[in-house]
Amino acid sequence: MKTKIIPFVFLISCFTLAQNVKITILESEAKDTISKHIYGHFAEHLGRCIYDGIYVGEENKVIPNTNGVRNDIIKALKELQIPNLRWPGGCFADIYHWKDAIGPKEDRKHIENLSWGNIRENNAFGTHEFLDLCEQLGAEPYLAVNMNSGTVQEAMEWEQYVNNENGASSLTDLRAKNGRDKPWKVKYWGIGNESWDCGGHMTADYYVNLYKRYATAMTSYSNTEKLYRIAVGPGTDDYEWTETVMKNIPARRIEGLSVHHYSVFDWSSKGSSFEFSDNEYYKTMKRAWFMEEFITKNSEIMDKYDPEKNVGLIVDEWGGWYETIPSGGGQLYQQNTIRDAMIAGLSLNVFNNHADRVHMANLAQTVNVLQAVILTKDEKMILTPTYHVMNMYKVHQDALLLPTTIENNPDYNGIAAISVSASKSENGTKHISLVNIDLIKSHDITIDIDDISNVSAQILTSKKVQDHNTFENPESIKPINFKDFKVKNGKITVKVPPISVIVFKGK
Numbered sequence: 001m002k003t004k005i006i007p008f009v010f011l012i013s014c015f016t017l018a019q020n021v022k023i024t025i026l027e028s029e030a031k032d033t034i035s036k037h038i039y040g041h042f043a044e045h046l047g048r049c050i051y052d053g054i055y056v057g058e059e060n061k062v063i064p065n066t067n068g069v070r071n072d073i074i075k076a077l078k079e080l081q082i083p084n085l086r087w088p089g090g091c092f093a094d095i096y097h098w099k100d101a102i103g104p105k106e107d108r109k110h111i112e113n114l115s116w117g118n119i120r121e122n123n124a125f126g127t128h129e130f131l132d133l134c135e136q137l138g139a140e141p142y143l144a145v146n147m148n149s150g151t152v153q154e155a156m157e158w159e160q161y162v163n164n165e166n167g168a169s170s171l172t173d174l175r176a177k178n179g180r181d182k183p184w185k186v187k188y189w190g191i192g193n194e195s196w197d198c199g200g201h202m203t204a205d206y207y208v209n210l211y212k213r214y215a216t217a218m219t220s221y222s223n224t225e226k227l228y229r230i231a232v233g234p235g236t237d238d239y240e241w242t243e244t245v246m247k248n249i250p251a252r253r254i255e256g257l258s259v260h261h262y263s264v265f266d267w268s269s270k271g272s273s274f275e276f277s278d279n280e281y282y283k284t285m286k287r288a289w290f291m292e293e294f295i296t297k298n299s300e301i302m303d304k305y306d307p308e309k310n311v312g313l314i315v316d317e318w319g320g321w322y323e324t325i326p327s328g329g330g331q332l333y334q335q336n337t338i339r340d341a342m343i344a345g346l347s348l349n350v351f352n353n354h355a356d357r358v359h360m361a362n363l364a365q366t367v368n369v370l371q372a373v374i375l376t377k378d379e380k381m382i383l384t385p386t387y388h389v390m391n392m393y394k395v396h397q398d399a400l401l402l403p404t405t406i407e408n409n410p411d412y413n414g415i416a417a418i419s420v421s422a423s424k425s426e427n428g429t430k431h432i433s434l435v436n437i438d439l440i441k442s443h444d445i446t447i448d449i450d451d452i453s454n455v456s457a458q459i460l461t462s463k464k465v466q467d468h469n470t471f472e473n474p475e476s477i478k479p480i481n482f483k484d485f486k487v488k489n490g491k492i493t494v495k496v497p498p499i500s501v502i503v504f505k506g507k
């Protein structure tokens, strides 16, 4: 009898061992800080992001607002500790002329938004309104200059208008006349946007030469160190572009390289944002995981030219992109489901784990456009599953990255099911964010971490991956406390449910 039972038990335990996922947190190897700017956002003049989204106008008596900006949005973004906001585009930046949108509102030139639906815009939301909003939010502004239909002079003057001391020139006199004495001191400047596409269909060589003109003119010898100039990088696996930019722009003229990656499985048929098949979900996750390869390969090229890692990799557009819902009332309006929570959790783990090179990232976009954290309809507002992931993960902002390894990461149709990142904040609190993208299976995980106690956790999940919040039921998806784990001898053991994001906290 015995000889028969022992091999059976042995087999069972081997099977269990092979299935158990082991995460090890290597605190002794920690050296990099996760920049808070990885948790940045992007607001473009597109669809209902700015007009009838963030900005409803000063004269709006129905929706409570401050200088025309919705109070509920300000409160929700402050809660996220939004570190920066990129504006005015995107493609829109390349048709935007900042001087059209300053001074008395009734005198501002109306423009046709040629990038997004030829909508007439009255320019009521311009430089002052945007920079004042950033001040209210406590967020750093990130301005994108018009490189395609604008001029070097125009970009240079924008920088002088917003950054130079009172009395410096007629430009700062004009700023004061328009109600602002003090400069805003804008540090982050994007020079061009997707210059290989909507930003002018340029070759990399042409872009580099043009970039150098902007980057030189926008800075004087005395203020170079104040600006963080971000050059255009690729939005696909065109690593030649990265090579050309990194090789040819002198180190003293570049602080960041922007890359874009959307988790789209088919650009010609992007699928519904809330009625999608298991296969479409899987294909989206595959594209989301591409972020790891995309960052790794761009970083390898950057390492060749910038081994000290002074130039930041700036992922200033990322997220899911599906077919527009026409009833949303604006271009690129889409719903936001648990699938988007998976994209967010996974992508933010990737960014955290590359904190040595990724210095900033901007989710596309903030309100009513693409993978928005907030959706609005008249006076109503929804916080999306993506909002909740951002909120759960904000604990990683400016914390020390704790490197992690994963053994036996379960296979989900050829891609990894589990993603993780961990950090330690200044007060010694440790956070571990775990994502299980598996649609069906829970996974047993052991997290090996030196010295942790008082562990608590929150989870964001739902029964179906298509589940989302609606204006009728805005709180059906939100984080809840999670207690289904054990802590013993520096090990957390947990069964992570399918399609879930969990953040552990302990000291």
Ligand code: AHR
Pocket: 044, 089, 090, 091, 092, 193, 194, 317, 364, 365, 370
């Ligand atoms: O985020 C929407 C658009 O996607 C941006 O305007 C552009 O930069 C990108 O192609």
